[in-house]
Amino acid sequence: MDFGKLFELVVSSSLVNNYVFTMFLGLCIFFGVTKKMETSIGMSITFTTVMMISAALSWIVYKFIMVPLNIEFLLIIVFIGIVAGLVQGSDTVMRKLAPDLYNKLGIYLALISTNCIILAVPLQSVGNKYNFIETIAFAFGSGLGFSLAMIIMASIREKLELADVPVPFRGLPMAFVITGLIALAFTGFSGLITL
């Protein structure tokens, strides 16, 4: 196993090709939960975990069921089924086995099922023909990047609560401008890793 490649994959998917700042995915959740620091931290943990598990599951299903059966064109239906099933399943399991954790993070689970990043990760990993370990690394990096973006955004928005933003810009428009500025700063990472 080439650890250098995996490391580059993580750095690339978290910083250089950050889902939020360069791919514009997960924006609904990104803007939705970053009003408070606590929520975005909870979301980060839940998200990264679900992302890695669903990417792994999807990879297995794709490789060992869909390819042999020659039903790759049903990709979307199958993957969304996996994500929905996984979220539903982990909801039930967590409620039974770890009620404390469920009380902390359970509310975020419900939000995840219709999120595009969760779906984009397996789609991209299939598209880029990653192997199993690479898929996990890619999912981890993407989750890390999304978490980073959410935490930065939450900290800035909390600070902005105290600021006197012009009325038409209050709320979402300003969040977009901030995201743009962060994206501009993150442009500095471009060219860091050329995969």
Place this chain on the structure above:
Amino acid sequence: MSAAGEEQISYWELIRNGILKENTIFRLALSLCPAIAVTNNLKNGFFMGVAVVVVQVMVNLTISAMRNFIHPRIRLPIFMLVISGWVTIVNLVMDAAVPDVYKDVGLYIQLIVAFASILARAEMFASKNSVTPSVFDGIGMGTGFFIALMIISFFREVVGKGQVWGIPIIDAKPLLILILPAGGFFAVGILMAAFNWMYAKYFSSGGHSH
């Protein structure tokens, strides 16, 4: 006034509602990802918009048609199935019909399946109404989204490249940043603020409540 006339008005209201009051992008702030990702030129924005309109209308149509046959407890999985079915069809059609556009927007076409707005309309409107209003609702919501995409991508292509649909129209140094990620956020943020300002000034008053 005749009953038919009233119905006419309410259909118009449905479309107007989708375009203005509940504009998916500018007002409800849903399905934002493609609003930035595919809007760096008008052509991509156009086809993405068309894809969304088609999916929204067809999903509304399908669900309202079969609304009496779906058991409420399993309705969400069925909705998801319907949506992903239509997305798959649109996806395959796009790939075949406009391969150059599909190269750019393919991932986002596939991700229409995760649009909160489509599921929300299916749940809130189509599953409770008959086929005709559902189709009009679909057209309204889809068109609202379509128009928003067109505005954003027009703005970004003109300022960022000096072109419209790939045809140069302005002979000056463009602000390249607008077709890049960061500029996309700025463009949407500024257009959204402009839409808020206009909406507050011209549309929210005079009988149309918030």
Place this chain on the structure above:
Amino acid sequence: MALATFKGGIHPPDKKELSKQRSIIPAKSPKRAVIPLSQHIGAPCKPAVTIGQEVKKGEVIGSPEGFVSSPVHASVAGKVTGFIECPSATGRMVQAVVIENNETEEWTVLKDNPDYLSLSAEELRAKVKDAGIVGMGGATFPTHVKLSPPKEKPIDVVILNGAECEPYLTADYRLMIEKPQDVVGGLKVIMKIVGVTKGFIGIEANKPDAVEIMTKAVADEPNISIVTCKVMYPQGAEKMLIKACVDREVPARGLPMDCGVVCQNIGTAVAIYEAARFGKPLIERVVTVTGEGINEPKNLMVKIGTLISDVVAECGGLKDNTAKVISGGPMMGFALFTLDMPVTKGTSGILALPESEVTHVDKFGPCIRCGRCIEVCPMGLIPSMLSVTAEKGFYEDAKAYNLYDCFECGTCTYVCPSKRPIVHLVRLAKSQVKP
């Protein structure tokens, strides 16, 4: 060796030269003394005299209600002519006894105790209580309460506060120069009351003559040492002084007794000495009348109940350019809206400042996060965030920035380049939320 001090603090111009050289002289006895019944923190006194009653100097006219309270005595001999509502420095109205001075200056019977140190701690504490002594640095907390620490809080050190870090004020300085033995005597009484063997007197290094005189005065007292502190505002704040003298930190939101220390002001010590030695109640105090707006700055021994306007008149009156009159020092004192109020036990100074010396800013700028306030805050707080959260009405958020640890010393406000009224905003936030 570096001088003892604490972390943070500022150097405002000390302006003590205005009144430094003026010896303490007795002020004229007022024709009418207006003596508030609430001159301390805690329950106000209830009147112990009736209208028309003749009283002598030192007679009790208000008796304490409850433990945290302190009696009030007549400062002149004469006839009680009425009870009125008079303004206090903080702007509240308080009940006061009016005594028409009969100019006899006749004292009530006082019990002399040449051998005061042989009295028991209990007897001494009772004397302090009966003399109506309160913290004279401005806090006016009843001293006998401070000298009765609960058993679970053992005290091993007494510190006298001779820092007098407020600019302009020289009352404690003059006492140290003129009555060093009384100061030491007071300290010894305090040490006896709380039963400790270690005493310190902390003096800022800008008063070398006071350090010298006090060092001489304690030459025969092996248990008492003089600590020269760095010139730094707010060196005279209890917590800062304790840190400087014995390197202990009073726990956050705690009291000095939580780290085994009792802290008293120089003026209080002298009053304690006089109470123990002569049985004399607290009816007069040293007031520094100073500032660029006063014609003749002076250190006066003023009878409690003398009107500030009379005191000011005795110092040649105000100059034409006077814009602000302050009770106390310029950092923590109160701006007065009228001079028609009496000197009380907590009035350490009367300060008249011309327009050029006071920065009164109608509008203030946004916080530019320069961090100056964080650097100077002696409590290690982040005043910038306190001010911003309070300004925007997020009072609950201010609690996350340790709102209640602020003792409003004003260093942050002094240094703020945007002229933000940080202390004022902190008070606002404190008034809006519960701890």
Place this chain on the structure above:
Amino acid sequence: MDTVRTPKEQQLIISASPHIRSDESTGRIMWTVSAALLPATIMAAYYFGPYAIFLIALTVVSAVGFEYLYQRGMNKEVTVTDGSAVLTGLLLGLNLPPTVPFYIPLVGSAVAVVLTKQLFGGLGFNVFNPALIGRAFLLISFPKLMTIYAEPTAQFVSMDAKTAATPLGILKLDGIGKLMEVYGDQMTMYSQLLIGNCAGSIGETSAIAILIGGLFLMFRGYISWHIPVSFLGSAAVLAWIFGGKGFFTGDPILHLLSGGLMLGAFFMATDYVTSPSVKKGQLVFGVGCGFLTMLIRLKGGYPEGVMFAILIMNCFTPIIDRSFKSEVFGAVKVKKEAAKQ
């Protein structure tokens, strides 16, 4: 008693304590920092001629103008005299290549003042350094124009100067060998970089001029040592370790003296509003800037990383501020006692 005057009581000013204030003001800080950039501006005039000065002047004037127009337009109090717009304009001007066309400064200051500062609520609330966002926006928007650097002529003519690559540009494309070829030997290279005789942005080339201004600010207490020292220190250490072919063979002095590192460390990273306000946080911020600068210089797609490094660390400032609060007096003891129990 009649001779004694008591002022009419209504005339007494009532306000909350403290009643005295230091004579420091926001305006004075901004103007002093601007003044500290004077040596760099003079060197810029010497090396890049009148057009460079015209560009700087244009940036300053337009930054002030945009702030004035915005505040008038939004019916806000006009605060252009506090000098913050002047400073933003000056910093942006000094960060432009000396040959850009006139509209570049205009776009840059509009972005800096309106998008980065005023939209956030004006001075004190912006999250990003306005001048740097202005420059980053320009660099992304006009990648060609913003990377044409003129050769310093040391003459007061420069309209059609010869173009030249910056030392860092040469280093990135052709390596250290080519750089040595250009300057002859190491000492000449250092001295030329020190006085600023090399291609680069208008105000960033002369390390010594910036250093004079920066040390002046430090001496006056307007900036503390924490950010510049940790920024420059970490950058130098990383340059030494990773800058060469093997480990520990890099040239830290070359990296310190070239590009915008000095200007960034003393004047941009130390911006009060966008850097952490607690000292410990400032050290973290400085080290982060140094690390990211060297990461981008050595591994990234751009030859210079100072601007992006500071902007990225600006993103983290609120988090750093949350994580590093100052130590409350007496709190340590409480913690220790709690641990004992």
